Amino acid sequence: MTVQSAYQEEQQRLEEALRDIHAQLQAIGPRYKGDDFTEQMLDLQQEERRLRLEISKKEPYFGRIDFQELPAGDQKPMYIGKAGVAKQGSNELLVIDWRAPVASLFYSFTGGDAPAAYESPDGEVTGHVHLKRNFMIRQGEIVRLVDSYIRGQEEGSVTDEFLLYRLGENKDNKLRDIVSTIQGEQDRIIRAERNRALFIQGVAGSGKTTVALHRLAYLLYQYADRMRAERMIIFAPSRMFLDYISGVLPELGVGDIQQTTFSDWTLELLENAVRLDDPSRTMTYWFEERRTAEEIGHSSGRFKGSLAFKAIVDERIAEFKKRIVPAVSFVPIDGLELNPEQMQEWYDTDYGEEPLMKKRDRLVSRIRRWFESELKLRRVTDKKVRAKALAKLASFTKKIPAYGSPELYASLFQGKQAAKGVPKPVAATTAERLGSGIAAVEDLAPLAYIHLELFGLPAQAFDHIVIDEAQDYSPFQLEVLRRCQRTVSMTVLGDLQQGIHAYAGIQSWEELMGLFDEKQTGFYELNRSYRSTMEIIEFANKILGGMTGGVKPAVPVFRSGDPVALVQTEDEAWLEAIEASVAEWQSTGQYETISVIGRTALECERIFQHLTGKGFSASLVQSKQPAYGGGLSVVPVYLSKGLEFDAVLIADAGGEAYGELDSKLLYVGCTRALHKLKLLYKGRLTSLLND
Structure with missing residues (x-):
């Protein structure tokens, strides 16, 4: 069959499917407004069906796989989409939900004449794949059709054609779902057993966040009788990042999942009994706690985030328990x-x-x-x-003691009651803060832990927890969240090479995995980067010089682009050089999202004022910002983590901006770019780029 005839046949099939979907939508009646419980439940089911059909109406399916079950089954075409749809008045499936067991073939099969298999509820099913086809459908039209496998005519050169086409698209201000291009290693994580804590080490651009979101959608589909969306929660690094990922789950037909940051969740748990201190003072506390850590022989992470400090908290709770009766x-x-x-x-x-x-x-x-x-x-x-x-x-x-968590926590640092193992400088500083009703970021984990011990969970335990950017979490933070579940079910993801906060987090995943029984954990590595071009990834890998914590370097998808540009400028011409680069990129019309990434918030403010003064429409990303709007933005490098842009300009890669200890910061900044990366530098180039 020629490409043209295949296209015509598929377009006709698409039109028939859309007519069926439209007819089913038209047949759904109005919402029930009464008080009858049975009718209310039926109405909810009908509304769920309507939402599935609305999703399918926009893009009924994105893939087709022709499968012949052995030993003597018929060859059947199966169309895979975001939502399963049966034909009107029939049990025959028009579209198979991407989360269904048989749909796993579409993601796991990579070619060859050997039999393929998938796990069904009745056991393993084996057969032959005859065709694997990818579609891009827009406005009821097939705009792209790619056969990545035809039995007997396999061509390895076209295997990744559809993926590369999707990766080459421009970026808007929201994270997109990857349901049409999920890769085999990603699919294995998505469909992994639910009762485990999965740890995912994923390089920049490996899709780890998106994989975690798709895993939530899969778990809700696969374990609908045991898991509920309202009992799931996502912990993200910032409110802005939550806004950035907010569109993925609704596109997959999933709602009602809680999304928050660890700080916001803890403050709500404590019913705002304390307020969070100015984050700019965090470094001061870190120096105090580093001295503390050295005194007790604890060298990794924050002292208050360590299990050694948790032991001190446990001792105080045990003392309190003895005094209750x-x-x-x-x-x-x-x-x-x-x-x-x-x-x-x-x-x-x-x-x-x-x-x-x-x-x-x-x-x-x-x-x-x-x-x-x-x-x-x-x-x-x-x-x-x-x-x-x-x-x-x-x-x-x-006389029977009654404490809130702030009072019991404060007792660790106050006067004669101060706990052993907490040096006087840290005790004095913490006691002063807590006396004013203020908590630092590193106080939140012990405060939440004490609250859970004193009062338990405020509502039901979590069915599943997703923790993003987990390399910045301490063991104590993870222990707090572990106690919010009766059965372990977590997806913990991050990248050790993007642990840009030297005073926080972990050096190896074993620090967090050690909180669980070995049988309760799983570890996955995603080393393939789908975000950036080969040139950008290879450039960024060299910045780190060598990977730490046993992490492997990012392997780029074979997608080539422009070389990374390094351009020297003098201080007096620096802002004009930024302006010229932005103007040139905008004039081409190739890039929907452009980011100028600065070293500090003050530097970004200066760049933003210059660009807007010259008539550019730009946004300045700040730490408490609730949303990212796309277009042209100016971003401090430490707030850029998790975001991605069509084109990135590193405002200054000079030696004054990035020293030997800043390799991870510069790595994060460079790996935000999808298609274009340019680095300006004032004076001497940073030694991180000497080669």
């Missing part, structure tokens, strides 16, 4: 005594594994019930006697 008897009236042994028995046996403060409150309630029961049994009616007994009850129960 009074060590003396309660004697409200002569001849009536409640001894400590009875109270201890109530505390130990009646309230199970409930959180400490709930057990404390129940103990107080039990003492009050005992008090009322005994007075009634003894027929104590004298008002003066009762009033005196009630006063004794109030005094006794007040």
Whole structure:
């Protein structure tokens, strides 16, 4: 069959599918407005079906695979799309959902005449693939059709043609789904067993964030009877990044998943009992805590993020627990005594594994019930006697300690109660902050941990947790989130080479994986970068000089582009050089998103003022910014992580801007570019680029 005849046949099939989808949408009635519960449930099912059809209407499918089941099955064409759709009035599938077991063939099969297999609910199914075809459909028209495999006519040169075409497209201000171009190594992560903590080391541009989002959609499809979207949560590095990824899940037909940052989640958990300190002071605290870490022989990560500090917190919680049950008897009236042994028995046996403060409150309630029961049994009616007994009850129960997490945490650093192992400089600084109701970023994990121990989870446990940029998480942070699940189910992803905050995070994934039983974890590496051209990736790899933590360098997809440009400029002509580069790129019309990446927020402010003063329409990305708007932007390098742009201009790659300790920062900045990368430098070029 010729390409033209294949196109005509597929276009006709597409039009038939669209007519069917439109007819099904038209047949769906209005929403139910009444109070009948059964009708409400039916209405929800109908609305879910309508949403699936709306997704399919825009792009019914993106792939086709012709499969012949062995030993003697018929060859059947199967069309793969974002949402499964059955033909109107029939059980025959018009489109197979990409998450269905048989659809895994579309992602796992890479060619060859050997039998292929997929795991069905009934076991492994084996057969022959005869055709693998990719589509791009826009406005009801097939705009691109690529056969990546035809049995007996395999051509390796076209295997990645469709992928390269999609990678060559320009970028807007949102992360896109990759459902039509999921690669085999990505698909294995997406479909991995749910009851595990998956750790993903992914190089810049490997699609790790998108893979994690697709994994959420897959889990909700595969385990619909055991997992709920509202019991899933995504932890991202910033609110702006949350806005950037916000379109992926709705495009996959998934909603109601919580999306937050660790800081925002903790402050909400604590009901804003503390407020977050100015992040600019973080480095001061880091120097204090580095000294602390050296004193106790702990060299990696923050002291307050370490398991050594968690042990100190655990000791204080254990001390508090011992003081909850009074060590003396309660004697409200002569001849009536409640001894400590009875109270201890109530505390130990009646309230199970409930959180400490709930057990404390129940103990107080039990003492009050005992008090009322005994007075009634003894027929104590004298008002003066009762009033005196009630006063004794109030005094006794007040002595049973009640703490909030800020108070208990603060006790680690205050006066004679200060915990052993916390040096005086750190204790004094932390106590001063907490006394004013202020917490630093590194205080949030222990505060959240103490709150969970005291009060438990505010709602249901999480069915699944996604942690992005996890290389910047401490072991204590992950331990907090681990305690928010009854059964381990996590996707933890990041890149050790993008750990740009030297005072935070980890040096190796083993620091986080060690929190789990070995059987509960899985480790995956995504070393192939799909974002940037070969020239950009090879350039960025050289910046690091050598990978740390056992990480392998990024391997680019075979997509070639312009060489990376290095251009020297003098300080007095620097802003004009930035302006000229931006004007040249905009004049070509090739790039929808352009970013000028500066070293500091102050430098970016200066660049932004110059560009807008010259009439450019630009946006300045700042730390508390809730959204990224696309177009021309000026971004501090430390806020660029996770974002990507068609063209990137590093404002200054001189020796004053990037020293020997800044290799990861410069690496992050360069790997934001999809198609074009240029570096200006004032004076002497950074030694990171000497070669």
